[in-house]
Amino acid sequence: MKKRNTALAVAAGAAAVALALSGCSTSSSSSASGPVTLKVWTGFTGGDRPGYAQIVKDFEASHPDIKVQMTVQPWDTIQQKLPSAWLTGQGPDIAAVSSDPNAVAQYVKTNSVLALTDTGSGKDQINTSKLAPGTVKEFTYKGKLYGIPANFATLSLYYNKKLFQQAGITNPPKTIDELAQDAKKLTTGGHYGISLADNQTIQMWPVLQWLEGGDIVNGKGCSVLQTSAGQKSLSTWADLVAKGKVSPVGQTGAEADSLFSAGKAAMEINGPWAAPGYKSAGVDLGIATIPTGVDGTSVTLGSTAPLSVSAKTKYPKQAQEFLAYWTSKSTQEKFSLKTGFPPLRTDMTDDAKLTADPTVSVFASQVGNARLYLPHVPQATKVDSDGYVPLIGKITRGTSVASATKDAAQTIDGLTGCSQ
Incomplete structure (x- = not known):
C-alpha cells in the first residue's frame, strides 16, 4: 500500500x-x-x-x-x-x-x-x-x-464513509480546524479519528505543520522548529495524539495503513498507491483533497x-x-x-x-x-531520521514541544552545517 x-x-x-x-x-x-x-x-x-x-x-x-x-x-x-x-x-x-x-x-x-x-x-x-x-x-x-x-505523487485525505456516517459527519473536513474537530469526534467506540505514522513512512506530519503555518527548515537549511510558528504548528496535533488519543503513537507507515484498512481509523493522509488496497479490503472509501490551512492556503506533500x-x-x-x-x-x-x-x-x-x-x-x-519534503537540504535523509522522526516520537508521547524542538533544532543544524 x-x-x-x-x-x-x-x-x-x-x-x-x-x-x-x-x-x-x-x-x-x-x-x-x-x-x-x-x-x-x-x-x-x-x-x-x-x-x-x-x-x-x-x-x-x-x-x-x-x-x-x-x-x-x-x-x-x-x-x-x-x-x-x-x-x-x-x-x-x-x-x-x-x-x-x-x-x-x-x-x-x-x-x-x-x-x-x-x-x-x-x-x-x-x-x-x-x-x-x-x-x-x-x-x-x-x-x-x-x-x-x-x-x-501527492498526498490526499482518505476517509471511511461508514465511520463518518456513524459519527453524524456528512462531509470530509474542508479546513485544518475541521480536520482537528472531526478527528476528536471520530475517536470513539474503539475507533481512532485519524491514523498517523511517524516513522518508516512517507511523512504526514510536515503537511500538518504547513497547514498550521509552520515548517522544518528555512531556505538556508536552518531549523525553524524552535521558532514560535514552528512550535505552534506542532502543538495542536501533538496534543491531539498525546492527550486526545486520536491516533496510536509510534506507528510505522505499514501499521498506519493496516489500521485504516481494518476500519479501525476514520481518516488517513496517504498517496494514490494506497487506494486499490483499501478498496479491496472493503473500506467504504472516500478520497478528498487535503483541507486548507489556517490562512486559507492549500498545500500538500509531493514526492x-x-x-x-x-x-x-x-x-x-x-x-x-x-x-x-x-x-x-x-x-x-x-x-x-x-x-x-x-x-x-x-x-x-x-x-x-x-x-x-x-x-x-x-x-x-x-x-x-x-511541496517537496526537505528539498536541497544537506543530509536530508539523516535530518529526517535523526532529527524529525525522533521529534514527533517525543511530542506524541508527552514531551513538551519547546523542549523537543530545541533538541531537534540542534541535531538538524549540526547535520546541515547551519550557522545562523
Missing part, C-alpha cells in the same frame, strides 16, 4: 525483476546500421510498474530507431551498484538514481550525470516549465538541470524520484528524447489512468479523461499545490 522507504520513495521495491535482460555495460546499437539501444535502471517494482513498462513499449513503437532495455531492481541494489558503474562508464544510459530526490547531488559532485540541455516546448524536448512545482529546482545545481521527475542520464552515455540526444517523451502530456495521461498516480505536469488539471476518474482527479488537482 503506502510507499515505504525512509528516503521517501515514490515507488516501493520488492524483489529484483528485469523488464528486459540488461548487463552493466555501456549501450551500443544492435548493429552498425540498427537502432540505438538505451539501457535504463529503475526501482519501480510496485503496483505502478506496469505504467512504466507501457511508457517503454509506446516509446519504442513511436521511435523505431531507439530501443529501450529497462531493468527493474530494488532501490538498495541501484544505490550500491550505480555510483561505480557510472564512474567507470559501465552503467546504464539512464537511471532512476534513488528513491530520494536529493541523491542527484552526489552524482553531480562526481561528474557522473549529464546536464540536460534539450529543453523547451518542442515535440522531442523536455518542457521544464510544465513540470510539477519544485522538481526542476530540486534537480538543478549551479544553474544546470541534471534530472527530471520520474513520477510525482518524486529522479530520472537522470549518465555523463558517459554514447547517446545523449536519444536519452533526452526519451525523457521528453516520458514527461509529455499524452504519456502522462496514459500513465495516470493506468496507475492512479497524478501526472507530473501542472497543465493537465482540465484533462477530461483524468477529471472523469474519481481517484486520479483528486490527486491530480493538488499537483500545483504540492
Whole structure:
C-alpha cells in the first residue's frame, strides 16, 4: 500500500525483476546500421510498474530507431551498484538514481550525470516549465538541470464513509480546524479519528505543520522548529495524539495503513498507491483533497524520484528524447489512468479523461499545490531520521514541544552545517 522507504520513495521495491535482460555495460546499437539501444535502471517494482513498462513499449513503437532495455531492481541494489558503474562508464544510459530526490547531488559532485540541455516546448524536448512545482529546482545545481521527475505523487485525505456516517459527519473536513474537530469526534467506540505514522513512512506530519503555518527548515537549511510558528504548528496535533488519543503513537507507515484498512481509523493522509488496497479490503472509501490551512492556503506533500542520464552515455540526444517523451502530456495521461498516480505536469488539471476518474482527479488537482519534503537540504535523509522522526516520537508521547524542538533544532543544524 503506502510507499515505504525512509528516503521517501515514490515507488516501493520488492524483489529484483528485469523488464528486459540488461548487463552493466555501456549501450551500443544492435548493429552498425540498427537502432540505438538505451539501457535504463529503475526501482519501480510496485503496483505502478506496469505504467512504466507501457511508457517503454509506446516509446519504442513511436521511435523505431531507439530501443529501450529497462531493468527493474530494488532501490538498495541501484544505490550500491550505480555510483561505480557510472564512474567507470559501465552503467546504464539512464537511471532512476534513488528513491530520494536529493541523491542527484552526489552524482553531480562526481561528474557522473549529464546536464540536460534539450529543453523547451518542442515535440522531442523536455518542457521544464510544465513540470510539477519544485522538481526542476530540486534537480538543478549551479544553474544546470541534471534530472527530471520520474513520477510525482501527492498526498490526499482518505476517509471511511461508514465511520463518518456513524459519527453524524456528512462531509470530509474542508479546513485544518475541521480536520482537528472531526478527528476528536471520530475517536470513539474503539475507533481512532485519524491514523498517523511517524516513522518508516512517507511523512504526514510536515503537511500538518504547513497547514498550521509552520515548517522544518528555512531556505538556508536552518531549523525553524524552535521558532514560535514552528512550535505552534506542532502543538495542536501533538496534543491531539498525546492527550486526545486520536491516533496510536509510534506507528510505522505499514501499521498506519493496516489500521485504516481494518476500519479501525476514520481518516488517513496517504498517496494514490494506497487506494486499490483499501478498496479491496472493503473500506467504504472516500478520497478528498487535503483541507486548507489556517490562512486559507492549500498545500500538500509531493514526492518524486529522479530520472537522470549518465555523463558517459554514447547517446545523449536519444536519452533526452526519451525523457521528453516520458514527461509529455499524452504519456502522462496514459500513465495516470493506468496507475492512479497524478501526472507530473501542472497543465493537465482540465484533462477530461483524468477529471472523469474519481481517484486520479483528486490527486491530480493538488499537483500545483504540492511541496517537496526537505528539498536541497544537506543530509536530508539523516535530518529526517535523526532529527524529525525522533521529534514527533517525543511530542506524541508527552514531551513538551519547546523542549523537543530545541533538541531537534540542534541535531538538524549540526547535520546541515547551519550557522545562523
